[in-house]
Amino acid sequence: xxxxxxxxxxxxxxxxxxxxxxxxxxxxxxxxxxxxxxxxxxxxxxxxxxxxxxxxxxxxxxxxxxxxxxxxxxxxxxxxxxxxxxxxxxxxxxxxxxxxxxxxxxxxxxxxxxxxxxxxxxxxxxxxxxxxxxxxxxxxxxxxxxxxxxxxxxxxxxxxxxxxxxxxxxxxxxxxxxxxxxxxxxxxxxxxxxxxxxxxxxxxxxxxxxxxxxxxxxxxxxxxxxxxxxxxxxxxxxxxxxxxxxxxxxxxxxxxxxxxxxxxxxxxxxxxxxxxxxxxxxxxxxxxxxxxxxxxxxxxxxxxxxxxxxxxxxxxxxxxxxxxxxxxxxxxxxxxxxxxxxxxxxxxxxxxxxxxxxxxxxxxxxxxxxxxxxxxxxxxxxxxxxxxxxxxxxxxxxxxxxxxxxxxxxxxxxxxxxxxxxxxxxxxxxxxxxxxxxxxxxxxxxxxxxxxxxxxxxxxx
Numbered sequence: 001x002x003x004x005x006x007x008x009x010x011x012x013x014x015x016x017x018x019x020x021x022x023x024x025x026x027x028x029x030x031x032x033x034x035x036x037x038x039x040x041x042x043x044x045x046x047x048x049x050x051x052x053x054x055x056x057x058x059x060x061x062x063x064x065x066x067x068x069x070x071x072x073x074x075x076x077x078x079x080x081x082x083x084x085x086x087x088x089x090x091x092x093x094x095x096x097x098x099x100x101x102x103x104x105x106x107x108x109x110x111x112x113x114x115x116x117x118x119x120x121x122x123x124x125x126x127x128x129x130x131x132x133x134x135x136x137x138x139x140x141x142x143x144x145x146x147x148x149x150x151x152x153x154x155x156x157x158x159x160x161x162x163x164x165x166x167x168x169x170x171x172x173x174x175x176x177x178x179x180x181x182x183x184x185x186x187x188x189x190x191x192x193x194x195x196x197x198x199x200x201x202x203x204x205x206x207x208x209x210x211x212x213x214x215x216x217x218x219x220x221x222x223x224x225x226x227x228x229x230x231x232x233x234x235x236x237x238x239x240x241x242x243x244x245x246x247x248x249x250x251x252x253x254x255x256x257x258x259x260x261x262x263x264x265x266x267x268x269x270x271x272x273x274x275x276x277x278x279x280x281x282x283x284x285x286x287x288x289x290x291x292x293x294x295x296x297x298x299x300x301x302x303x304x305x306x307x308x309x310x311x312x313x314x315x316x317x318x319x320x321x322x323x324x325x326x327x328x329x330x331x332x333x334x335x336x337x338x339x340x341x342x343x344x345x346x347x348x349x350x351x352x353x354x355x356x357x358x359x360x361x362x363x364x365x366x367x368x369x370x371x372x373x374x375x376x377x378x379x380x381x382x383x384x385x386x387x388x389x390x391x392x393x394x395x396x397x398x399x400x401x402x403x404x405x406x407x408x409x410x411x412x413x414x415x416x417x418x419x420x421x422x423x424x425x426x427x428x429x430x431x432x433x434x435x436x437x438x439x440x441x442x443x444x445x446x447x448x449x450x451x452x453x454x455x456x457x458x459x460x461x
Contacts, residue, residue, distance in 0.1 A: 074212025
């Protein structure tokens with residue numbers, strides 16, 4: 001097992017038996033199911049719309065090399081600047097260099113899963129950049145010096161009481177503030193940052209090849225506030241967010257908001273950013289940083305590239321029983337849950353081996369996925385490839401080969417005595433199942449022996 005796999009196993013052992021965390025995750029699951037209860041009623045034919053959405057995204061990947069060039073051309077024609085980053089390190093230094101060249105002293109950032117993926121915030125803070133997270137949930141998490149546990153509900157693992165105590169320590173306030181008061185304090189702190197921001201870093205839901213437009217959705221209004229005053233706007237986006245036409249957002253945006261808690265099933269604000277602001281009062285610079293970071297590796301895989309059609313609605317990990325047991329922090333990437341399990345294979349077989357087992361094949365994720373992605377099948381495909389290619393799994397291969405040989409025929413199974421069968425079971429399971437559960441005991445007689453006895457068969461035959 002790799003070092004990351006060992007750390008993962010240790011973290012899981014600490015969290016999986018935390019009753020308090022279980023209660024929080026159960027409440028979160030119930031909350032999601034209530035929001036999802038009547039989602040299909042918003043469509044005359046929800047399955048048809050899901051298929052349309054998948055085809056739009058899948059079509060983009062078939063021609064993404066050409067479409068990416070079309071997008072770059074249109075952004076430049078619209079007055080923007082495009083930068084290409086092959087990996088996380090290149091993306092981080094690219095953004096830092098832009099901020100340095102533009103002499104940006106006060107930087108604000110909005111929610112971005114890609115920024116979490118590449119570790120942008122810690123990197124910029126290490127470089128002494130004065131940067132503030134403006135998403136409320138992410139802002140709370142960064143006060144704890146930890147990353148969000150859930151891309152959609154960043155601070156859902158925190159108690160109100162704990163947040164109030166943290167705010168009391170950080171901002172010199174009372175330690176018994178109500179949720180409304182905590183929100184008021186957060187907005188006051190962030191509003192001061194919006195007004196003095198020199199640069200804003202945002203993500204994007206999609207970017208459009210045929211127009212060069214950038215699509216951004218939000219609930220809080222922090223994106224619009226961030227880019228309103230900033231002279232420099234940096235859009236950090238993965239190459240997988242490409243869509244061919246502006247007309248496609250009529251299908252994709254409603255589905256990406258399918259599980260919103262509001263009855264209209266939509267985000268509060270949608271922004272279509274076509275060009276930087278150019279007026280007598282203000283001349284804004286727009287930088288678009290397109291990041292690969294192993295996305296092209298996944299796109300090259302005929303099966304697993306389907307996960308790149310994900311629109312990050314959060315449904316799969318909201319219903320995943322494994323995610324709801326261990327939470328999001330133990331996943332060592334910015335995409336926790338089933339999507340992260342599949343995407344991790346882009347980092348290599350050894351790095352993804354410890355996550356490939358995190359699926360019970362319950363298929364709930366597929367039931368709620370608005371893109372009709374066969375998530376369980378893709379996780380199984382990962383397992384098959386890892387088992388074939390990853391040398392660290394040779395021990396497991398030997399065990400399963402031994403088991404398959406034993407169960408291939410009744411003679412092989414009956415060669416050893418019953419106590420040896422029980423010993424094998426104990427040896428195989430004591431370090432995994434046996435740590436927290438009683439190891440099952442095999443029967444004294446096999447089914448074959450019982451059947452022969454009950455039917456008066458000659459035991460010597």
